[in-house]
Amino acid sequence: MAVTRHSDAVAPVRSSGPLATWFTRHISTSIGSLGRLFRQPFASLMIILVIAVTLAIPAALNLVVKNARLVSEGWDNALDFSIYLKPAVAESEAEGLARLIQQRADVESVQLITASEALIEFKQQSGFGETLDHLSENPLPHTLVVRPGSANTSQSMILLQEELGNLPESDIVQVDTEWVQRFHAILDIVKQAIIIGASLLGVAIVVIIGNTIRLDIQNRREEIEVTKLIGASNAFVRRPFLWSGFWYGLFGGLLALGLVQYGLFLLEQPAARLAGLYQSGVSVLSFTLVESLVLLGIGVLLGLVGSWFAAARHMRRIEPR
Secondary structure, three states: OOOOOOHHHHOOOOOOOHHHHHHHHHHHHHHHHHHHHHHOHHHHHHHHHHHHHHHHHHHHHHHHHHHHHHHHOOOHHHHOEEEEEOOOOOHHHHHHHHHHHHOOOOEEEEEEEOHHHHHHHHHHHHOOHHHHOOOOOOOOOOEEEEEEOOOOOHHHHHHHHHHHHOOOOEEEEEEOOHHHHHHHHHHHHHHHHHHHHHHHHHHHHHHHHHHHHHHHHHHOHHHHHHHHHOOOOHHHHHHHHHHHHHHHHHHHHHHHHHHHHHHHHHHHHHHHHHHHHOOOOOOOOOOOHHHHHHHHHHHHHHHHHHHHHHHHHHHOOOOOO
């Protein structure tokens, strides 16, 4: 009786492609590295906490600058020119001057505050209402509040101030832009300082992770020698340590985000109370999705850089005897 062989029995076994094999090995190595971190929970938590605090400090300072810029965007009135007219200028002349200035291309709007309106407002805000009623005449002049156009530069603002001050009806031109410019200059300096400090702290994270990976390599020296003895390459041996750096950076970035978000949660009520006192609707800004991903990416990148330098340096020193 002839034996017939089924076609499936003689079909060759298809091996996985190189990409699938590479992916499978990395998944296995990443899980093994993650398990090694969990087997040393206290030591791993201390390292992750140090990385998180180091990342959270510049991130929190950057949020402070971001919120300060948001608040300063609402200071449009601080960019106005206050033109105090001479006492001899009548109200009709002040109205005509306001219409004349309004026609300028570099002026957005002009508001006339008459002397009587200014006196009423001063009585309400100063608390000397009854005392001011005994004045024989109004000592306050008519005032023009000029808001420059958004297209003005610093040079054109200076030129506008000079031209308004040279008007025959003008007595004093008060500009409140200098302190706003100083504030923005201070914010720029703080931002540059944050970048410099963040760079130094990034180097510190690389050193911390590198030293951790170095100790891990020394503890697994015999295992590495045996692995190399059976023909493993430096890249193969280095792979689990790179994944360890990846996990350190990822968990450090996630914990940094958590610390910053908790800090913002603690500031919500004081910020809302302060905004209520100033009758402002400004709220505390948090990280956007892109900013959160950037922070996580920085943590992962620093973890990979630190682990790669440590592994590449110390792996060459370990050879089978």
